[in-house]
Amino acid sequence: MKMIQTRREMLTTLSSGIGWLAFSAMAQAKSGLAAKLPHFPARAKRVIFLTMRGGPSHVDLFDYKPELIKRNGQTASLGRDAAGAKLFGPVHPLKQFGNSGQWMTTLYPRLAKHADDLCIINSMHTxxxxxAQAFGQMHTGSFQFVRPSIGAWTLYGLGSENENLPGFVTLNPPADNGGAQNYGSAFLPAICQGTRIGGSQLPELYAALLNKDAAPGPPMKNITNALVPRDIQRAQIDLIRGLDGRKLERDGFHPEIEGAIESFELAFRMQSEVPEVLDLRSEPGHILKLYGIGRGKDQFARQCLLARRMAEAGVRFIEVSSPGNWDHHNRLREQLATNCVSTDEPIAALLTDLKARGMLKDTLVVWAGEFGRTPYAQSGDGRDHNHKGYSIWMAGGGVKGGLTYGATDEVGHKAVLNPMHIHDWHATILHLLGLDHTRLTYSYGGRNFRLTNVSGEVVMGIIA
Structure with missing residues (x-):
């Protein structure tokens, strides 16, 4: 018997012994991430979701309420929730910007230059x-149960445009408020879950980013293997895939095994492209300057630039988490200013960059938190949570720019004109991506599930 000379020969012999050679029929089968046709022509090809966790104060940012300013300090008459509370006007001025006259805070001077690109929705409610519940519902449509995230549903419905990259990436997601469930796939195929790059629970990993000689992107550990050559890795994966495939043949249906096979393959392919996408050193100086990179605390700026690079490379859904928490129960004036300063320049740069490359028209950019804040004061200089009415905005991807849609009551407490529930918002995002939310379903546990549960209406009034 011929002696096996190399590790690769050994692996190939083992895999052929069970009938699963490299690039077998199963290996050649279409990937679960392969691009798919939408239900109808799409306005947007991809989504960049800017998550402002903590509940940004809509009445201080985008929802101008003259009556609230007029009645500042008066006792609120808004029911039991606000018994004895004092109305609290905006802590910084709001002004009109752009040809459209959009009302926005003066704390967002650079974003204000894009007022005519923004579709500001002032009637959101959850x-x-x-x-935790509101953050989960914003991401998955449910506050009660573990359900697939909107990014996972998007990937399930459309697949990815680049087989060498994850179709759904989340940059530095928070560890709290549900953690991985907010970018998980639940009962959808495991390959649809988001790939986390970085994580705000590990701040020590970003210290190196301040060093100009360090790798500029967020950390992604173990993307390459310095100990095992690529051809040996290929042989190992072929062997593992063969073993998994035989088990799948025996079981007939085993989604965990299918997910493992896809994940191994994707991880192998990612080695060739992810390091390049994460390396910002190829960007020209004027782009780095546009985003504000290299001027101190620029983690969020790097994330926004990476989002553009990933969108350009074919990633379908990219989520970017805000650097701070918008949960302003006190010290609203100074903390709101801090949050705005840290996000204004990078977000405006992202919109400018996408537009300059002709990508904004088919990239849906979303800015949203899980709820808003009350129009009355808490602790004298802060605001409590308010889920009854709040603001988000979207840009590009087929939405009407320069539009303010819906309204809260005269002091900003509750959505009263064209109220938009989370399910309506999700249905509209899917519609812009060419997906019918009532048809994008998955059979699990004896019933067909969908992102919008059993409700949700596409809001045609914001679609260009």
Whole structure:
């Protein structure tokens, strides 16, 4: 018997012994991430979701209320929730910007230059005023159960445009408020879950980013293997895939095994492209300057630039988490200013960059938190949670720019004109991506599930 000379020969012999050679019929089968046709022509090809966790104060940012300013300090008459509370006007001025005259805070001077690109929705509402539940519902449509995230549903419905990159990436997601469930796939195929790059629970990992000689992107550990050559890795994966495939043949249906096979393959392919996408050193100086990179605390700026690079490379859904928490129960004036300063320049740069490259028209950019804040004061200089009415904005991807849609009541407490529930918002995002939310379903546990549960209406009034 011929002696096996190398590790690769050994692996190939083992895999052929069970009938699963490299690039077998199963290996050649279409990937679960392969691009798919939408239900109808799409306005947007991809989503960049800017998550402002903590509940940004809509009445201080985008929802101008002259009556609230007029009645500042008066006792609120808004029901039991506000018994004895004092109305609290905006802590910084709001002004009109752009040809459209959009009302926005003066704390966002650079973003204000894009007023005519923004579709500001002032009538959002969700079901509960608790962070974890509202954050989960914003991402998955449910505050009660573990459900697939909107990014996972998007990837399930459309697949990825680049087989060498994850179709759904989340940059530095928070560890609290549900953690991985907010970018998980739940009962959808495991390959649809988000790939986390970085994580705000590990701040020590970013110290190196301040060093100009360090790798500029967020950390992604173990993307390459310095100990095992690429051809040996290929042989190992072929062997593992063969073993998994035989088990899948025996079981007939085993989504965990299918997910493992896809994940191994994707991880192998990512080695060739992810390091290049994460390396910002190829960007010209004027782009780095545009985003504000290299001027101190620029983690969020790097994330926004990476979002553009990933969108350009074919990633379908990119989520970017804000650097601070917008949960301003006190010290609203100074903390709101801090949050705005840290996000204004990078977000404006992202919109400018996408527009200059002709990408904004088919990239849906979303800015949203899980709820808003009350129009009355808490602790004298802060605001409590408010889920009954709040603001988000979207740009590009087929939405009407320069539009303010819906309204809260005269002091900003509750959505009263064209109220938009989370399910309506999700249905509209899917519609812009060419997906019918009532048809994008997955059979699990004896019923067909969808992102919008059993409700949700596409809001045609914001679609260009």
């Amino acid at each position: 079901d509960l005023p608790n962070h």
